[in-house]
Amino acid sequence: MQTPEVWSRHTELVLMWGCNASAAGIHQEIGYLYDAMERGARLIVVDPIVTAVASKAHLHLRPRPSTDAALALGMINHIVSRNLHDQDYLERHTQGFSQLMEEAGQWTLERTREVTGVPEGLIAQAAEEYATHRSLLECGYGHQRYTNGHRTQQAISALAAVCGHMGQPGAHCNFMEVGAAYTGFLxxxxxxxxxxxxxxxxxxxxxxxxxxxxxxxxxxxxxxxxxxxxxxxxxxxxxxxxxxxxxxxxxxxxxxxxxxxxxxxxxxxxxxxxxxxxxxxxPSYRHQxxxxxxxxxxxxxxxxxxxxxxxxxxxxxxxxxxxxxxxxxxxxxxxxxxxxxxxxxxxxxxxxxxLPERFCPPVPNWDGNFQTPSGKIELYSGVYAERAQRFPGEWDPVPRYVPSAESPDGDPERAARYPLLVVSQHPATRTHSQFGNLPYIQEIEGPATAMLHPDDAAARGIAEHDRIRIYNDRADSHVLAHLTRKVLPGTVELDSGRWIKTGGNVNLLIHPRAAGPRDVGDGVMAEYDMQLDGHTIPYFNLLVEVEKA
Amino acid sequence: MRRFSAEEIRDLVVREVPPAGISLARTPLPTKTTWEDRTVEVDRVVKTACSRNCYDTCGILAYVKDGRLLKVEGDPDHPINRGTLCVKGYTYPQRVHSPDRVQHPLLRTGERGEGKFRRVSWEEAFDWICERLHALRERWGSEAFMEYLYSGNREFLGKQVSGRFLALFGASKLVGSF
Amino acid sequence: MREEIMMAAGETMLLIDQSRCVGCHACETACKMENNVPPGPRWMEVVEHESVDAAGDVALSFLPLNCRHCADAPCIAVCPTQALARDGLGLVRLERERCIGCGECLFVCPFGAPQFGEDRLMQKCHGCRERRARNLPTACAQYCPSGALRCATPRELSHLVRTSRAALGAARAD
Missing domain, CATH: 3.40.50.740 (Rossmann fold)
Incomplete structure (x- = not known):
């Protein structure tokens, strides 16, 4: 992580990806973001949901959930086609640019729009602005809550590398570098x-x-x-x-x-x-x-x-x-x-x-060196190529868009029965399942509610505050409906962390599926490498249908 | 984009980032505060940190009066939260002193899932666990036991101490993230 | 930038800067903690407004709503028991002993500020009288993590608003 005291003073543009800064980590993300914006920095937000921070942005891109890798690849292709990439940085500090472009080159603006739903003009404008400013890429975890999440992050990181927006004050790709807790400090x-x-x-x-x-x-x-x-x-x-x-x-x-x-x-x-x-x-996993x-x-x-x-x-x-x-x-x-x-x-x-600088440098990678076998950013990664052999279908040496498991693109057959994709935000009022039992929090949250797009609601005869049943073949959950254009058509938002016994728990509906870098089999393992194997649960790969209860 | 040279970055870090390993406390800890629209003397104000699963790990000033947590404020000297907490943080007094807290060990009396318990002493609770751990190791081997924990309190000390016991016992090891 | 200025005579005012508010609700729980307000009455409530522009783009705005301590307060005028009055700091002060819980104040308040708890008598934001008397910001202002609520003298606030307007103009000109 580049420390916010530095990036907020130097960045000209913050590209906030999959990060609801207004609800989570508000001091770091909103406080320092506003410092940067008061200096005149621009803000671009990529998030399918209209969050508060998205409402503060100069541009807001709303990809269909889990298509973010396609968006990043489309942006890379547009940047390179306009010759806005950083050739000097690519030559000195990366490897595999040509292999990356074999993949990214297929992502024309038109195709990117078809897959992501983001208008071509907006993709082009965001890409051009990102490439031509001193830009910070601030990544949350929203886009990684899918089976293709690791590929998505691979693509987003490549976007920063192609522009040379790495290791410079105000220009870096901040993702889960997890801080001193995991880097040998303890x-x-x-x-x-x-x-x-x-x-x-x-x-x-x-x-x-x-x-x-x-x-x-x-x-x-x-x-x-x-x-x-x-x-x-x-x-x-x-x-x-x-x-x-x-x-x-x-x-x-x-x-x-x-x-x-x-x-x-x-x-x-x-x-x-x-x-x-x-x-x-x-020790924080995101500050120093x-x-x-x-x-x-x-x-x-x-x-x-x-x-x-x-x-x-x-x-x-x-x-x-x-x-x-x-x-x-x-x-x-x-x-x-x-x-x-x-x-x-x-x-x-x-x-x-x-914390001591050797565990968390304020401006990491300033020397252009990276902890990879080549010491460079590996846009084509030999390690990933080897793992692609060991865990077929999980990895690719270059970033690719692969539809995620339980999504309209990834499982059309299931989507025919359960057409709505659930995205579970972390609300400001809870940390996972905590705080929701407190009276001060309950009076802010109100009863368990799901966000539905008005078009989806109309098609099902659902009105504001109707009691609805969200279901699939695994379970159902009863909540109130809130009709809002904050969510894209075809998606439902049901917050994570509601208790089962008090209603509105989303996890009842989710298939147990480990996502990411490697197949964990049945979950009983002999070996585990946190850096390479780190996996997640694709909480947002969830298809449902909704009806009036 | 003009690239800063190594020297420029070094200078800039010295200028903009505080040195490592030295306390950043500058503001004297208060001895009084306001509560219910009046000024109250407190017993003490303690600096601590929030350890929820959140990026910020906010510095907290905890106001204690009569053995209770009266109020919490953000540490004004913490470079990340800079004096404020969040909607959740300000509920800590309510949470700590909630009448709904589990107040003593409880042993199940009903069926699993019913949530029916009776109060037991810590002594009974430890005996109950130890008896079952011995029986489990005897019958199944130590790997039939494990802990389950994640980020409810994302503090790092506790899980090292549990980890020492679990390693000695030979329990199965929980790994990964989600 | 859009801001509203809550007039409170006396030394300081509360600036509500909607351009910074992200609807995090921290001011609500901070106010409850500071004033030991039981669940139910909400002296401060942040409301969300969703708007759609001609292009179909959706945006949210937020407004923290508490008692504005109006200079020409309609609640004072309608209160049949004179439970409401202006105090020396210019704040609208409630004498709960006089309140009969008739709700007239709620019907005329443009901000929905009057609240009613278990005793069904009115209660509301008192403006952090003690804190202001001690030259401290209101609790909601001090505890706001996004800088949307700021307490300062009218002169300071005026300067703050003018400066940020100038900065915004400069940013637009880029």
Missing amino acids: NSARVQNPPGADIKKTRLISISHFGPALRAAQDPPIKGIIKWRGSLITQQPDARGMIEAVKGLDFLVSIDQFLTDDTDWSDLVLPACTIFEQWGVH YLQLQVPVLEPQHESMPDIDFWAELARRMGYEAYFPREWTGLDWLRLLLPDDFPLEQAMHPHGPVR
Whole structure:
């Protein structure tokens, strides 16, 4: 990530792709975006939904959901056809431009419009403006919530490379470079693998294919789970399948702050502390500052700090030697953070601190070097070519548009029965399944509501605030209808994170399917490489029909 | 696009980005605040951070009075949130002191899915878990056990500590993202 | 840029800058936290408006709505029990002991500001009287993450609006 204090001062144009900045990460995305715009920077937003930030944009491109790779390739082709690409940068810091253009060259404005639905003039204007300004590409995660999400990001990143908009103050492609947490700053191994312990490698279970993995695991089957800091049933796709899988367990323990969908299916529920009642450290995955969490309040009621629970359980299971009784969170923090890190500088009453530059440079890739085998941006990637052999159909050495699984383009047969594609936004009022139970939030959100385009509603005899049934062959969900042109015809918006027991949960309708870089099989794995295998759940690959309830 | 030279970028970073490893705290922590349209003295104001699954990881000033979280504000010295929180962050006092919180360990009494429980002590709860972990390891082997966690609290310390226990126990390992 | 200025006599005013508001609702929960308002009454509510232009392009705008503390306040005029009055800071002050919950104020308020809670008596934004007296911005202004709500003196706000207009003009001329 290029740090926002830098890009906001230097960029001339922000291209915000798949990023509802007005709802998520509002300080970083809106605050610094406005700083840039007050300096005169232009804003282009790519998002099928009319979000608040899209309404602030000079140009708003609304591709049909999951066709973003086609849009990026069409923009690349237009830029190159107008000779607006950066030939010098391409020659010095990239490889595979000609192979990229063999693919991108097929994406005429006309074909791009046919696939994405974005008018040709708008594609051309956005491409030309992006290429001719000092442009920052700020990527959210909206476009990656499909089975073709990794290909889409490959195409969007290539767009930045073709223009040479990389590694320069105000010109970079900001995507999930995940920050210091994952770049070796934390001494995770030192905590997890204590010296002298006999630790064996065990099998791996994919969180993005968790329900199927629970059902598939053999020798041994999964029989006991302690579940904490996550909503198993609310947030995994195919909630019913998840419940079936949970039924097969000998025991499920939930550590929770509230009685959730998960606790209903648990044998033992333990009271969790909030973030104000325990120690912690959270290096952001999108900025470069660190602050330690200290206990602000006593644990409320009988709740127990998470690390106290695990340490006590471990001691009772016979691992006293590795969990000194006198250790507080601060001792564990000292073990986790680098020895030379000035911990007290990041802790009340001090802090935050900026993380060391070697873990998160403010202007990454300024020297044109990249962490690839060639040290260049690989528009044609040998690594991807090799993986394309190992995992057929998942990868390509160059970015391509491949229709995503459960979408009108990708599964026309299913779309004939269930013609509407569901996009699940993360609303400003919730973090996944959290906060929605609080009265202050509920009065803002109101009852569970889905957005329907007026044309789709009219075709089904649905009026504003009608109670509707959203369904497919897996399940149904009952919500109120909100008729709005914020969504494209043929799409429905149903927020993620609503609890099943209080209604409007979208995940009931979703097929359990891991998306992205590699096929995870049944979810039980022997090997996992976070950089290359990182996969997701294609939450937006969801076709439904809607009727008046 | 004119490209900045390496020297220019180096100078610009020094100028525009604070140095690493040094506290950015500048504003003295307050001792009082306003609440219900009057000025109130608080017991203490504590700097901490929000660890939801969100880019911002906002710095928080937590106002404590009579053992309760009275108010939260954004840390004015945090370069990202620059003094403000969000619609969710401002509900933390309501969340922390919600009457709906799970207040003590609960053991299931009804059928699974019914949500019927009885109150038990922590002692009973630990005994219950340990008994089942031993039986599970005996019958199925340690890989029949695992944790499930994701980003409900995206703080990093807790999962390292659970990870140490799970590694020692030999549990199946949860990986990946979604 | 479109902004509305909430007149509150006394030292400071609240600038509501619709060009910056993204409808995040942070001011609503901030106001509730600051004033310990129970669920139900909403002293501040951000409303969304969806518009479609001739070309079919859709855009959203947002307006945070609280009591505007009007200079010529219709609520004061219609209140049959004199529960509403202008105070020394120029804010429209409610004496709840006098309120009978008749709702006349709600019927005449152009902003829907009067709220009614469990006791069915009127309540509303008091304008953060204590904070203003201490020279602090209103809670909604201090806690707004997008800079859409700003509290300052009329002179400062006037300058702010003029400066951003000039910047916008310069950006358009590019």
